[in-house]
Amino acid sequence: MSATASSAANNPKDNHLLAALSGDSLAALLPYLEGVQLPLGMVVYESGGAQRYVYFPTSSIVSLLYVLANGSSAEIAVTGNEGLVGISLFMGGETTPSRAVVQSAGWGYRLRGEVLRKEFESGGALQHLLLRYTQALITQMTQTAVCNRHHAVDQQLCRWLLLSLDRLPGDELVMTQELIANMLGVRREGVTEAAGKLQAEGLIRYSRGHIKVLDRKQLEARVCECYGVVKKEYDRLLPEIGARLH
Amino acid sequence: MRTRSTPKQNHLLAALPAADFARLAPQLELVPLALGAVIYESDGEQAHVYFPTSGIVSLLYVMNDGAAAEIAVVGNEGMVGISLFMGGGTTPSRAVVQSVGRAYRLDAAQIKVEFARGGALQRLLLRYTQALITQMTQTAVCNRHHQLEQQLCRWLLLSLDRLPSSELVMTQQLIANMLGVRREGVTEAAGRLQADGLISYRRGRINVLDRAKLEERVCECYGVVRRESDRLFASHAAIAA
Numbered sequence: 001m002s003a004t005a006s007s008a009a010n011n012p013k014d015n016h017l018l019a020a021l022s023g024d025s026l027a028a029l030l031p032y033l034e035g036v037q038l039p040l041g042m043v044v045y046e047s048g049g050a051q052r053y054v055y056f057p058t059s060s061i062v063s064l065l066y067v068l069a070n071g072s073s074a075e076i077a078v079t080g081n082e083g084l085v086g087i088s089l090f091m092g093g094e095t096t097p098s099r100a101v102v103q104s105a106g107w108g109y110r111l112r113g114e115v116l117r118k119e120f121e122s123g124g125a126l127q128h129l130l131l132r133y134t135q136a137l138i139t140q141m142t143q144t145a146v147c148n149r150h151h152a153v154d155q156q157l158c159r160w161l162l163l164s165l166d167r168l169p170g171d172e173l174v175m176t177q178e179l180i181a182n183m184l185g186v187r188r189e190g191v192t193e194a195a196g197k198l199q200a201e202g203l204i205r206y207s208r209g210h211i212k213v214l215d216r217k218q219l220e221a222r223v224c225e226c227y228g229v230v231k232k233e234y235d236r237l238l239p240e241i242g243a244r245l246h
Numbered sequence: 247m248r249t250r251s252t253p254k255q256n257h258l259l260a261a262l263p264a265a266d267f268a269r270l271a272p273q274l275e276l277v278p279l280a281l282g283a284v285i286y287e288s289d290g291e292q293a294h295v296y297f298p299t300s301g302i303v304s305l306l307y308v309m310n311d312g313a314a315a316e317i318a319v320v321g322n323e324g325m326v327g328i329s330l331f332m333g334g335g336t337t338p339s340r341a342v343v344q345s346v347g348r349a350y351r352l353d354a355a356q357i358k359v360e361f362a363r364g365g366a367l368q369r370l371l372l373r374y375t376q377a378l379i380t381q382m383t384q385t386a387v388c389n390r391h392h393q394l395e396q397q398l399c400r401w402l403l404l405s406l407d408r409l410p411s412s413e414l415v416m417t418q419q420l421i422a423n424m425l426g427v428r429r430e431g432v433t434e435a436a437g438r439l440q441a442d443g444l445i446s447y448r449r450g451r452i453n454v455l456d457r458a459k460l461e462e463r464v465c466e467c468y469g470v471v472r473r474e475s476d477r478l479f480a481s482h483a484a485i486a487a
Contacts, residue, residue, distance in 0.1 A: 064383075066387045068387070069466050072391060074390040076383040076387070077383075087376075091376040092369055093373060093376040093474075096376070097380060097474055123364060131331070131333045132333040135332040135334040135337070136334075138332075138379060138382065141379065142317045142318075143307070144386040145315060145383075145389055146307045146317070148389035148390040149389040149425075150313055185391060229307075229338050233338060237333070
């Protein structure tokens with residue numbers, strides 16, 4: 001569904017952060033929000049690279065990941081319609097060692113960094129929202145650190161599936177096992193095996209790169225506590241957004 | 247032998263423009279950081295932010311089964327309690343003193359007022375938060391890809407960067423808790439580092455003998471964190487301006 005959404009169907013309010021802005025704040029940004037297609041594999045920003053825009057996905061997923069010297073990678077966090085990509089533009093760093101890549105194709109909006117920064121620096125509701133969002137993102141990142149230390153591939157796969165689905169408008173993900181393996185920083189065979197188990201038990205259906213969750217409840221029962229910690233924090237920190245999510 | 251503490255021993259406070267520092271100073275309270283003291287509990291209310299002048303505070307997550315994983319370390323380069331200005335007020339992680347020292351603490355209400363002024367302090371705190379984020383995300387990467395020995399090196403170096411000497415007082419069990427591994431693993435990894443002359447480890451005291459070699463042995467994760475910290479704080483003057 002997400003990959004075939006047309007530009008006409010793209011709406012800023014499909015991003016929950018933008019939708020949570022006050023009328024005045026959104027009005028200030030609206031003239032500068034550009035609807036953009038986010039194709040699979042697009043590098044939103046490179047490690048240490050200049051970031052001119054922040055992005056608000058509406059029907060896509062952007063992965064924040066670190067690429068090691070030997071080429072392997074590890075995903076740090078996922079962002080979709082609940083958030084924005086490019087926090088270093090208002091946190092002051094301007095660049096970051098991580099890379100942001102579109103992992104699930106779809107649409108979004110982009111906004112010139114200096115426009116957002118100006119709104120951010122005026123303090124007020126927008127600043128508070130963005131900082132709370134950043135804190136939620138931090139929780140996702142730190143929980144990834146914990147999960148990578150303590151939990152097995154199948155639970156990590158569950159966590160990753162649930163977090164991704166929470167950030168897309170439908171209940172389906174389009175994703176290769178190779179890509180998932182890169183995100184989780186494991187071998188593809190590990191993903192194949194873990195996904196196979198979930199499918200065998202009727203939790204998901206995985207065919208030709210399309211992953212559909214059949215039994216969400218069971219998936220949430222299977223996942224490690226890390227998913228719940230992240231979800232709880234997002235809901236707590238961004239109640240105006242939590243109310244909109246399925 | 248007690249050395250005098252001053253707020254400017256904390257690098258963030260030292261980076262403030264004179265006027266901001268003068269306004270903040272009377273509100274700063276010097277407190278001890280006792281080994282093992284819990285600065286804030288998971289999801290627990292936080293009454294203050296802390297600017298360490300010495301010692302190290304560990305931010306860690308404790309799982310349902312009691313196993314822990316350290317997320318980041320904070321010393322005199324930073325502050326503990328970012329959720330007080332980020333807006334969350336609490337966080338699922340816990341902050342524990344890992345190496346004894348002292349800190350200047352500021353009331354929760356006061357840090358919010360000061361942050362809301364915008365200006366140098368706000369910029370400084372946000373930049374620091376970004377440096378902290380890099381440390382945390384690199385831990386995620388390191389936990390996925392690197393061996394215990396390299397993680398131990400990283401942890402040693404990050405701790406050393408926050409201590410005045412080349413000595414750490416730390417039990418192997420505690421290090422194991424921080425790294426989220428079994429004690430035997432730490433014993434083995436530390437043993438190798440000792441055998442290779444990088445450290446000496448006796449009765450809970452670790453002495454780093456060859457820092458250069460340690461930096462060679464560690465994975466790239468240490469360098470990433472270090473460079474980002476240096477980069478974000480290289481322009482203190484720019485922040486303060």
